[in-house]
Amino acid sequence: MNLDFIPSHILSALEKTDVKKIIEIRFRNGQPIIVKTLNGRFYLNDYGLTILNDKCFICRKEHLENILSKLTENSLYAYNDRLKNGYLTNNSGVRIGIAGECVFSNNEIVTIKNVSSINVRIPSFVKDCSKKILNYIISSEKRNCLIISTPGFGKTTILKDLSIQLNSILNKNVLIIDERGEFKEVEGENIDIVRYSNKYYAFNYCIRSLSPEIIITDELITKEDWQCVQNAVNSGINIIASVHASSIEELINKEFFVKNVFDLYFLLDNKDVPGKLKFVYDKDYQII
């Protein structure tokens, strides 16, 4: 995994730890650098992870600027469309969330300046983590599925594994709408990937040009997202998507939620085990 955008002394401290267990690294201006791993939350010093916050690495403005200039290859204008949405993704699919001062013009965000926080989310690939969900999809032949959880429960990890499994099991054209470049490891003979496009453009352009039978997409948020999904389902395309919610009730009460689109709803259970299901609901929101 390529983390070379992280300042060298911080990177060498990280390399003294088990990098595979790292979930995220948080840089906040003037605050200790925090590393979240499968074993908990730690600070970082020259020797690796520590629970003591004295003599730990403190994030400086230069660190944030350095990370940003490396991620944007010293060419912010080329990455600004992603930056203004609050994230960047590097070439190995590491998602970097960004907070700072938003600059607006004509009620539209133009860019983010004076970056004050950076959250590096390390992508994980857990083979077979989508097996339970896949079993439901295959056995019931109901392929409009929505994966539900709060952030950090591994929705994207499940979708990545699901894409690969569907590619090998079903002989159908699978389209992945990868808005943030997080599906970098995913490839297959039946898979098409559209990257860094919003859902509106990807759905409209791809249904006409790529004739997908299944569309996989992450995080339905806006009214347009839900409308795109509804239109695709009405066109006979199967949709597998994810959404942020902590329960089925919360989902149903969401402002832009559209009923009668999905056949199955999977509520994730455990933050540390991607793919563990709490409940599976049918189209009438009844537990199966």
Next chain:
Amino acid sequence: MKLLIGVVGVILCTFIGKILSEKYLKRKNFYSEFYNFNQKMKSEISFKQSTIKNIIDKLDNETFRCYLDEAVLMHNENLYVSFLSDEENDFLKEYVKNIGVFDKDSQLLYLNSVDSQIQILYKNSFDDEKKYRKLYVKLGFLFGLIFLVIVL
């Protein structure tokens, strides 16, 4: 023997004159590339949105390419181009500081704002090269001739 020494003197002085005039040629080529770079940046940002590294890699002038490599990509702030004046070096540093750090519209605005200044610098360097380069060679040759007369 005296004639031989005199001729060697003429050749040597002309050669020194040529070497001293080289900075004008370097300066002209440097600004020519600087001007091209600024134009390329504007078109690449407007259409392809290529990264600065890609634009730098396509540059022909090695001095200018190496300068940008060091200054923009390696963030070296202590560079000094010997054949440019202090004022010109400051302008160059300011330029480097302001590329790659803005969104598309602001970046284009900045590049357009410095365009005429770069054009003037290029024109001046072109005129200087035309004026002084031949002069240095001629002066070198003249000194060589004086040396020849003295020797003979």
